[in-house]
Amino acid sequence: MSEEKLRLLSKIVIKGKILCVTGLRIGGPRVGLEIGGLDNPVVRDPVTNQPYIPGSSLKGKLRSLLEKSLGLDLTTVVRGPPKIRIHICHDEEKSKKCAVCRIFGVPAEKAVMPTRIIVRDATLTEDSIKMLEAAETDLPFTEVKWENVLDRITSAASPRQTERIPAGAEFDFEIVYNIYDDVDKDYLRYVFEAMKLLEDDYLGSSGTRGYGKIVFKDVKVVERTVEYYKGKEQEKVLGKGSYDSVKDLIDDFAKIREML
Helix, strand or coil, X not given: CCHHHCCXXXXXXXXXXXXXXXXXXXXXXXXXXXHHHCCECECECCCCCCEEECHHHHHHHHHHHHHHHCXXXXXXXXXXXXXEEECCCCCHHHHHHCHHHHHHCCCHHHCCCCCCEEECCEEECHHHHHHHHHHCCCECCEEEEEEEEECCCCCCEEEEEEEEECCCCEEEEXXXXXXXXXXXXXXXXXXXXXXXXXXXXCCCCCHHHXXXXXXXXXXXXXXXXXHHHCCCCCCEECCCCCECCHHHHHHCHHHHHHHX
């Protein structure tokens, strides 16, 4: 299958909510956020000042976990400094069969086919905005957590302040998966598996210290064919319509696949 013969068949839209089970921190620039000597600010929307989850952070973590679960080798890609290590198939035919390269893409100079997945920035839900505004947190929509780094020899403490989004906050997420052939339909399962892997890992920084545990909830999956974009068809709800968890979504994948 050459790039010239690719034909988009449909787009699978996966959307729902991301619940922060523990505090979440995805770092942003310190410029303009030096409030009370804050050491580690979170990334915020410059217009609303609300924290959000960048699509690049979510996509990168999903890719990394899928690479590890499949036991793929890592290639050093210089985008820096620093050097970023990701998996890339350097053989064209291998890349077409590789779930990671096919779904998440490869650097532009090595691309032999389009990336299948699009991951949007995830924004706070309306309910979470109201909850955090009413909570009177340390900073708008976020909390400040004090931490100490101890010198192993002298036991001297070096305190620091870390900004994070409080547990209980929810974000609206959307992932779009493009389908060009039947192989793409089969590989959709890998997207769901990566989402499940993330629930037992962490998003953002400081995960080994308790930050970043999340769960996906109220997940809906719909298919929009090319005819939908021409105004000739309605979108098709896949599976049972709404899933309380990613596990339920994976368990129901056979039904979803049959509907594609």
